[in-house]
Amino acid sequence: MTTQPFRHVALIGLGLIASSISHALRRTGHDLRITGYARSAATRHRAAELGLCEVRDSAAEAAAGADLVILCVPMGAMEQVAREIAPVLTPGTVVSDVGSVKASVLEAVAPHMPTGVTFIPAHPIAGTEHSGPDAGFAELFDNRWCLITPSQDTNPAEIARLRVFWEELGARVDEMEAAHHDLVLAVTSHAPHLIAYTMVGVADDLRRVTNSEVIQYSAAGFRDFTRIAASDPTMWRDVFLTNKDATLEILGRFTEELFALQRAIRTGDGDMLHAYFTRTRAIRRSIVQAGQDTDAPDFGRHTRKSSR
Amino acid sequence: MTTQPFRHVALIGLGLIASSISHALRRTGHDLRITGYARSAATRHRAAELGLCEVRDSAAEAAAGADLVILCVPMGAMEQVAREIAPVLTPGTVVSDVGSVKASVLEAVAPHMPTGVTFIPAHPIAGTEHSGPDAGFAELFDNRWCLITPSQDTNPAEIARLRVFWEELGARVDEMEAAHHDLVLAVTSHAPHLIAYTMVGVADDLRRVTNSEVIQYSAAGFRDFTRIAASDPTMWRDVFLTNKDATLEILGRFTEELFALQRAIRTGDGDMLHAYFTRTRAIRRSIVQAGQDTDAPDFGRHTRKSSR
Numbered sequence: 001m002t003t004q005p006f007r008h009v010a011l012i013g014l015g016l017i018a019s020s021i022s023h024a025l026r027r028t029g030h031d032l033r034i035t036g037y038a039r040s041a042a043t044r045h046r047a048a049e050l051g052l053c054e055v056r057d058s059a060a061e062a063a064a065g066a067d068l069v070i071l072c073v074p075m076g077a078m079e080q081v082a083r084e085i086a087p088v089l090t091p092g093t094v095v096s097d098v099g100s101v102k103a104s105v106l107e108a109v110a111p112h113m114p115t116g117v118t119f120i121p122a123h124p125i126a127g128t129e130h131s132g133p134d135a136g137f138a139e140l141f142d143n144r145w146c147l148i149t150p151s152q153d154t155n156p157a158e159i160a161r162l163r164v165f166w167e168e169l170g171a172r173v174d175e176m177e178a179a180h181h182d183l184v185l186a187v188t189s190h191a192p193h194l195i196a197y198t199m200v201g202v203a204d205d206l207r208r209v210t211n212s213e214v215i216q217y218s219a220a221g222f223r224d225f226t227r228i229a230a231s232d233p234t235m236w237r238d239v240f241l242t243n244k245d246a247t248l249e250i251l252g253r254f255t256e257e258l259f260a261l262q263r264a265i266r267t268g269d270g271d272m273l274h275a276y277f278t279r280t281r282a283i284r285r286s287i288v289q290a291g292q293d294t295d296a297p298d299f300g301r302h303t304r305k306s307s308r
Numbered sequence: 309m310t311t312q313p314f315r316h317v318a319l320i321g322l323g324l325i326a327s328s329i330s331h332a333l334r335r336t337g338h339d340l341r342i343t344g345y346a347r348s349a350a351t352r353h354r355a356a357e358l359g360l361c362e363v364r365d366s367a368a369e370a371a372a373g374a375d376l377v378i379l380c381v382p383m384g385a386m387e388q389v390a391r392e393i394a395p396v397l398t399p400g401t402v403v404s405d406v407g408s409v410k411a412s413v414l415e416a417v418a419p420h421m422p423t424g425v426t427f428i429p430a431h432p433i434a435g436t437e438h439s440g441p442d443a444g445f446a447e448l449f450d451n452r453w454c455l456i457t458p459s460q461d462t463n464p465a466e467i468a469r470l471r472v473f474w475e476e477l478g479a480r481v482d483e484m485e486a487a488h489h490d491l492v493l494a495v496t497s498h499a500p501h502l503i504a505y506t507m508v509g510v511a512d513d514l515r516r517v518t519n520s521e522v523i524q525y526s527a528a529g530f531r532d533f534t535r536i537a538a539s540d541p542t543m544w545r546d547v548f549l550t551n552k553d554a555t556l557e558i559l560g561r562f563t564e565e566l567f568a569l570q571r572a573i574r575t576g577d578g579d580m581l582h583a584y585f586t587r588t589r590a591i592r593r594s595i596v597q598a599g600q601d602t603d604a605p606d607f608g609r610h611t612r613k614s615s616r
Contacts, residue, residue, distance in 0.1 A: 076578075125525055129592070145525055174524075184521050187511050192529035194573075195503055198566045200588040202558065203495050205565070213492050215594050216482075217433055217453055221500035224532045230592030233585035240573045240581060250510065251570055255563065257513070258506045262559055265502075265548045270384075273548060277541035280508040284437070284538030286523050 003160045006068040006094070007032055012059045012081050013072035014038035014047040015232075016127065017098045019136025021070065022052040024169040027138045037062035038133075039077075047133045064088040068165065071097035071109070075238035079108035091116025094158050098124055100185060100235070102149040102178035104242035110151075118158045121178060123147045123185070124171055129230040142170035149178040186246035190239055191254060194247065196228035197236075311468045314376040314402070315340055320367045320389050321380035322346035322355040323540075324435065325406045327444025329378065330360040332477040335446045345370035346441075347385075355441045372396040376473065379405035379417070383546035387416035399424025402466055406432055408493060408543070410457040410486035412550035418459075426466045429457045429486060431493070432479055437538040450478035457486040494554035498547055499562060502555065504536035505544075 009025065011018040014036050022034055036053035038044050048055045056062040063069045063085040071081055078097065089095065095117060099105045102121045110119045126144040128135060146166040150159050163173045176184075203214045203222065218226065240247055264272040317333065319326040322344050330342055344361035346352050356363040364370040371377045371393040381389055386405065397403065403425060407413045410429045418427045434452040436443060454474040458467050471481045484492075511522045511530065526534065548555055572580040 147525070184517050184525055187514060187517050188522055188526050188530040190529075191510075192507055192533050194569060195507060195566070196529070197585055197588050198569055199500055199503060199562060200591050201584060202499075202562050202565050204587065204591055206495060206558075206561070209492050209495050211591075211594070214496055215591075217455070217492055218496050221498075221504070221536055222496040224536060225500050226588070226592040228529055228532060229585070229588035231585075231589075233582050233589060236585050237578050237581040241576055241578055244573055244576075248570060248573060250514075251566070253510050253514070254507060255566070257510050258503070258559070258563070261502060261506055262556060265552055265556060268549060268552075270545050270549055273545040274541050276509060277505055277537070277539075277544050279512065280505050280534070280537040281539075281541060283508050283512055283519075283523075284534040286519065 003157070003164045005030065005032075006161065006165060008066045008068070009034050010063045010066035010069040011036040011053055011072055012062060012069065012085065013074075013077075014043050014052060014055075014133050015072060016131050016133075016135040017124065017140075018070070018072035019047070019050070019052055019133045020126075020138065020140035021072070021098075021136075021169065023136055023138035024141055028168050030168075035062045035066060039073075043133055050133055052133060052136075059084045060088045067093055068162075069093065069095045071095070071099070071105075074234050075099050075101055075104065075108075075242045076234075078105050079112070082109040082112040086112045086114055089114050089117045093117045094162060095119045096122045096162055098122060099242075100189065100239045101243040102147075102181045106149070106151070106178050118155060120154060120159060120162050121149045122162060122166065123149070123181065124166065124169075125185075125189075126171075127231070129227055131232040131235070139170070141166070144171055146171040146173050147181055148173060148175050149181050150175065182243050183246045183249075186243055186250045190243055190247045191250040193228055193231065193236060194240065194251065195254070196225040199225050200229040311465070311472045313338065313340075314469065314473060316374045316376070317342050318371045318374035318377040319344040319361055319380055320370060320377065320393065321382075321385075322351050322360060322363075322441050323380060324439050324441075324443040325432065325448075326378070326380035327355070327358070327360055327441045328434075328446065328448035329380070329406075329444075329477065331444055331446035332449055336476050338476075343370045343374060347381075351441055358441055360441060360444075367392045368396045375401055376470075377401065377403045379403070379407070379413075382542050383407050383409055383412060383416075383550045384542075386413050387420070390417040390420040394420045394422055397422055397425045401425045402470060403427045404430045404470055406430060407550075408497065408547045409551040410455075410489045414457070414459070414486050426463060428462060428467060428470050430470060430474065431455045431457070431489065432474065432477075433493075433497075434479075435539070437535055439540040439543070447478065449474070452479055454479040454481050455489055456481060456483045457489050458483065490551050491554045491557075494551055494558045498551055498555045499558040501536055501539065501544060502548065502559065503562070504533040507533050508537040 034053040035056055036047060037056045037059045044055045059081050071078055073081055097105055100123060105121050113119045124141055124146040126140050148162060166173050317340060342361040343364055344355060345364050345367045352363045367389050379386055379389055405413055408431060413429050421427045432449055432454040434448050456470060474481050
């Protein structure tokens with residue numbers, strides 16, 4: 001299938017993901033126009049300084065004339081942005097997003113789209129614990145998955161255009177239903193993030209262990225948790241509020257299992273613990289084999305050396 | 309204070325930590341003898357092939373004549389090894405260990421030490437998710453903390469010798485009471501490990517999400533958890549069984565906090581979530597400033613590039 005490339009991409013919201021899309025688009029060498037808008041004047045100013053895009057003074061001005069509009073705002077802001085840009089969208093335009101929850105974004109955005117405009121939710125599974133326009137880089141999506149969750153009646157040609165777009169940014173693309181996406185991500189990302197946030201909060205609360213001790217002796221384990229727990233608060237608030245059901249279901253299962261392991265510790269059931277830990281180790285091996293992480297030892301400490 | 313260096317180091321247990329001690333000792337360039345023993349014949353054979361030490365056929369033979377004996381076995385094996393080596397230890401010998409729990413190792417080992425032999429528990433806070441003699445490397449302890457938990461009546465000169473020993477391996481050394489060490493580590497390492505094990509177990513159990521989906525789309529978050537949950541099952545079983553009280557206390561507080569956050573999600577209390585996540589982000593900044601981790605973005609993904 002020959003797909004028609006996008007000629008003018010509008011980025012609404014200019015944080016880590018939008019900035020990385022801009023850098024990755026430049027890397028393709030294609031001749032295309034990028035316009036953008038962020039609610040914060042400081043962010044707009046910085047995006048202009050970085051040359052990320054032609055910065056406009058409203059979402060509607062940024063979206064005007066674009067054949068691909070990507071909503072890169074927190075989940076809670078999606079509906080308002082959809083309302084704002086709807087009047088300037090023309091038939092044939094594709095609207096997409098980069099949010100971490102897909103069922104709720106479909107509900108929030110799709111009803112506002114004019115006839116002839118296709119909304120296709122997308123979720124590049126890539127990010128860092130940093131945020132803002134300065135945090136982006138061209139390689140962010142390389143070899144990462146981008147999940148697209150079109151409706152059953154979405155035009156296959158438009159899906160193909162969006163797929164090629166993400167592949168050119170370096171991503172691998174897969175399609176699934178929005179509700180299934182939200183359950184998968186609750187397991188692989190949303191529940192782990194809440195758990196990490198919780199553990200870091202516990203450490204901060206504990207009065208008999210000083211913060212400086214927690215910080216100095218943050219062995220692998222807690223150190224990795226703090227990295228996760230440093231992610232953008234607004235984005236994550238919205239993730240939990242919009243993927244409420246799946247996240248709560250997974251957390252319920254998590255608590256159940258945790259209680260079983262706590263009980264094994266309390267009763268001294270070493271065999272149960274050993275069997276459990278042996279099983280989880282095997283899962284790690286599968287992930288390394290699937291190419292989603294490195295087998296390099298040392299919990300990423302080599303990063304420190306190479307970045308010095 | 310001038311300290312007398314150790315001339316003959318015996319390593320009982322030849323896994324990741326002992327192997328790294330051997331590599332780091334070679335790096336110092338000091339003229340010293342290293343003997344060692346492991347329970348498994350395969351490990352002994354491999355340690356000899358790697359030239360880690362002069363491999364002996366029993367713990368007692370390895371410890372004979374050493375002025376520093378380091379117990380590098382799982383916590384559950386400490387007492388038996390202490391019994392085995394006690395008869396060959398001579399006055400002036402320092403015995404230490406590398407276990408992750410300190411109060412229980414004092415109880416297990418100290419009563420078996422002959423007169424004139426000093427037992428000083430130590431815990432290098434360093435490791436990877438790999439184990440065995442092949443997993444060691446000389447840089448493992450560089451800039452990591454080694455916590456020493458001597459008794460009040462331990463000879464300061466012997467403490468100083470052990471401190472210098474670890475500093476020469478690259479570590480920073482601090483002293484604290486054994487019980488306090490166990491509480492600090494329950495927060496920074498033991499509870500986080502159990503939580504990571506649990507979350508990985510939940511993912512594996514969930515039938516509506518396939519393992520291949522969990523593995524393919526293991527975004528940062530779950531991916532970091534699987535790394536932690538791949539650690540040595542025997543070592544971690546023993547950590548939880550020997551640091552039972554502190555671990556269960558921290559897990560109790562963790563569950564309490566998690567329920568509060570779950571409730572905020574269920575009731576849609578976005579302000580509470582945002583405030584919580586903002587606080588945990590600040591803790592992360594403190595850890596980066598304390599030099600215990602890198603500020604490099606992208607959850608360690610640059611590791612992949614540099615290791616390719």
